[in-house]
Amino acid sequence: MPPSSPQRSRSRRSLALAALFGLLATLLLYATPADASAALRQHAAARGRFIGTALATGPLASETAYRDLAAAEFNQVTPENALKWDATEPSQGQFSFGGADAIVSFAAQNDQQVHGHTLVWHNQTPGWVQSLGATAMRSAMQNHISQVVGRYASNPAVVSWDVVNEVFDDNGNLRASFWYNTLGQSYIADAFRAARAADPDARLCINDYNTEGINAKSTALYNLVSSLRQQGVPVDCVGFQSHLAIQYGFPGQMQQNLQRFADLGVQVRITELDVRMVMPRDATKDATQATYYRDVVNACLAVTACAGITIWGFTDKYSWVPDTFSGQGAALIYDQSYQRKPAYTAVHDALAGGTVTDTTPPTTPGTPAASGVTVSTATLTWTASTDSGGSGLAGYIVYREQGATDPELGRGTGTSLTLTGLSAATQYQVYVRARDGAGNLSPASATVTFTTATGGGSGGGCSAAGTVQSQWSTGYVVQPVTVTNTGTATINGWTVTFTLPAGHALTGSWNATLTVAGQTVTARSLAYNATLAPGATATFGFQASRPSGDTATPSGYTCAS
Ligand code: G2I
Numbered sequence: 001m002p003p004s005s006p007q008r009s010r011s012r013r014s015l016a017l018a019a020l021f022g023l024l025a026t027l028l029l030y031a032t033p034a035d036a037s038a039a040l041r042q043h044a045a046a047r048g049r050f051i052g053t054a055l056a057t058g059p060l061a062s063e064t065a066y067r068d069l070a071a072a073e074f075n076q077v078t079p080e081n082a083l084k085w086d087a088t089e090p091s092q093g094q095f096s097f098g099g100a101d102a103i104v105s106f107a108a109q110n111d112q113q114v115h116g117h118t119l120v121w122h123n124q125t126p127g128w129v130q131s132l133g134a135t136a137m138r139s140a141m142q143n144h145i146s147q148v149v150g151r152y153a154s155n156p157a158v159v160s161w162d163v164v165n166e167v168f169d170d171n172g173n174l175r176a177s178f179w180y181n182t183l184g185q186s187y188i189a190d191a192f193r194a195a196r197a198a199d200p201d202a203r204l205c206i207n208d209y210n211t212e213g214i215n216a217k218s219t220a221l222y223n224l225v226s227s228l229r230q231q232g233v234p235v236d237c238v239g240f241q242s243h244l245a246i247q248y249g250f251p252g253q254m255q256q257n258l259q260r261f262a263d264l265g266v267q268v269r270i271t272e273l274d275v276r277m278v279m280p281r282d283a284t285k286d287a288t289q290a291t292y293y294r295d296v297v298n299a300c301l302a303v304t305a306c307a308g309i310t311i312w313g314f315t316d317k318y319s320w321v322p323d324t325f326s327g328q329g330a331a332l333i334y335d336q337s338y339q340r341k342p343a344y345t346a347v348h349d350a351l352a353g354g355t356v357t358d359t360t361p362p363t364t365p366g367t368p369a370a371s372g373v374t375v376s377t378a379t380l381t382w383t384a385s386t387d388s389g390g391s392g393l394a395g396y397i398v399y400r401e402q403g404a405t406d407p408e409l410g411r412g413t414g415t416s417l418t419l420t421g422l423s424a425a426t427q428y429q430v431y432v433r434a435r436d437g438a439g440n441l442s443p444a445s446a447t448v449t450f451t452t453a454t455g456g457g458s459g460g461g462c463s464a465a466g467t468v469q470s471q472w473s474t475g476y477v478v479q480p481v482t483v484t485n486t487g488t489a490t491i492n493g494w495t496v497t498f499t500l501p502a503g504h505a506l507t508g509s510w511n512a513t514l515t516v517a518g519q520t521v522t523a524r525s526l527a528y529n530a531t532l533a534p535g536a537t538a539t540f541g542f543q544a545s546r547p548s549g550d551t552a553t554p555s556g557y558t559c560a561s
Contacts (some may be wrong), residue, residue: 040344041075043351047301050113050308051351052076054272056318057099060106065338069314071110078115078271078310079103080320084124088148092128092140095147108157115271115310116152118162118207119145120191122177130178134472137182142194149198160203162239162271163195164188170210172220184470184477185543186507188224189233196234207239207271212296213251214260220510223526226264227509230407239271242296243312245328246277246288255299262305262439263397270300272312274331275343276321281330290346293333297350304359304439311347360389362434362442365396365415370450375424376493376530376561378450381416385434385442394437401429401447407513410527411435421493421530423522424560427451461487462532462559464496469541474548475507479541481523483559485532491561493530494538496523501552504544512540521554532561 044051053074059066082099107114152158169175179187211218228235238261258268275292277285300306315334322329333344366383387393395413399406409419429449434442463486469479500519512523529538
């Protein structure tokens with residue numbers, strides 16, 4: 001470029017500014033000449049994603065360097081602590097939004113979207129909430145959500161919320177928090193409904209850690225999200241915290257895990273990324289850390305429904321890690337002196353990378369043909385789709401045509417699939433959609449209709465029994481309902497029916513798909529627990545509400561296979 005060009009003279013002016021304004025102008029320089037050195041937010045925006053940081057109110061108020069980098073590099077922010085219950089409602093009905101407002105107005109000034117973290121959590125919640133009885137606790141939760149979400153409902157900067165945070169233990173059981181112990185599982189659905197009522201336009205997320213890879217905890221989360229959505233609970237998004245450590249390895253199958261959630265129809269996002277190490281830092285650890293950052297960004301970029309990545313802070317000067325994990329730290333992308341680390345470059349280069357996002361869906365699969373229809377199974381075969389978008393054909397999903405939401409009946413990678421767990425003597429109208437590696441779904445194929453055989457086949461047979469695990473005046477949890485193959489042949493799918501007393505309503509279920517017609521509940525096996533050898537058992541559970549004072553519980557558990 002000739003020295004006299006306008007571009008160059010703008011650059012000279014930037015240099016002059018640098019002398020005057022120090023760091024701010026240095027950032028301008030970085031942003032001026034070439035795309036390759038643009039800020040993280042510019043590259044992220046070009047990929048249709050956000051790159052964010054958690055913000056702490058202290059340094060935001062007191063440090064220019066902190067503010068300038070936060071503004072220059074990120075197009076999304078999450079208040080690290082300022083929107084938690086202990087900050088916003090320290091005593092009942094006394095709300096304080098000073099810290100949160102400061103972050104929201106900073107974000108608005110800098111064209112950044114805000115993610116609200118977090119409405120219902122077992123940490124950083126004042127003692128007064130924890131000691132309430134069930135009725136008072138439920139209404140305190142609903143009021144808190146209504147006030148906090150309501151305050152920002154008309155603010156265009158605030159676009160999403162962590163409605164519930166960390167509801168699972170690592171083994172996949174629901175965490176025995178004071179919320180769960182007092183209210184049962186129903187607090188989760190109630191929290192989402194309250195948030196939707198307070199801001200119908202906000203995106204509502206469930207957030208957790210150690211759910212990045214495919215494991216027991218992420219599978220429990222997957223089942224919960226699937227079941228909540230089937231019940232019409234407004235869960236729009238799943239957050240994967242991603243507090244990683246180089247000494248523990250990278251989560252297994254992260255991209256596939258994000259994709260399976262995306263296939264439920266939710267947005268996914270990386271919400272609290274950091275990668276810690278055992279101190280002291282060295283170049284080898286920094287390099288390994290950089291690959292973790294790169295791989296997380298690439299996993300998100302490979303999944304169309306992944307909205308973006310929030311890093312849990314940006315400078316090692318301010319990080320929760322050393323306070324929590326003694327002897328560990330250096331988890332972020334800038335060091336304590338605001339110098340970029342290899343992890344910064346890794347995030348930058350991954351966001352700037354040349355991989356073109358595939359937005360082209362595969363072609364429509366052929367009309368499926370049904371064969372081998374039994375009491376509970378049927379085999380479908382269809383002609384293949386093709387994919388030209390670059391990510392390649394990843395497989396097919398079979399859906400049941402049912403109206404507003406069509407449940408998934410199974411998925412596979414080939415052009416034939418045996419459906420299991422079907423109900424006896426039932427008509428099914430099904431269709432197939434192809435899926436590519438980026439999660440794009442093809443149009444639906446034409447449908448095929450078949451009817452399963454009548455039950456009671458040779459050697460078949462199963463029984464079911466339900467145990468009330470806990471109950472309170474207005475509800476109960478039945479766990480487990482144990483399904484036993486009492487026959488002499490393997491069964492491929494079971495259906496349990498039972499009677500719900502009048503006035504009772506299901507509020508949650510797990511490990512089976514439950515539907516209600518009048519007072520009859522039908523629970524169908526899922527792909528992973530449909531097959532039972534003779535004598536083998538599977539379990540599922542559910543929760544229901546009932547009128548106060550009613551002590552009845554469900555009865556008449558009957559199993560068919
Ligand atoms: O623990 C890491 C994160 C896990 N997921 C949920 C996040 O909300 C959580 O964030 C951390 C914050 O980064 C810390 O800053 O949550 C911690 C508490 O649960 C936060 O630490 C607290 C300290 O424990 C308090 O002593 C301190 O007063 O931060 C408070 C405000 O600085």
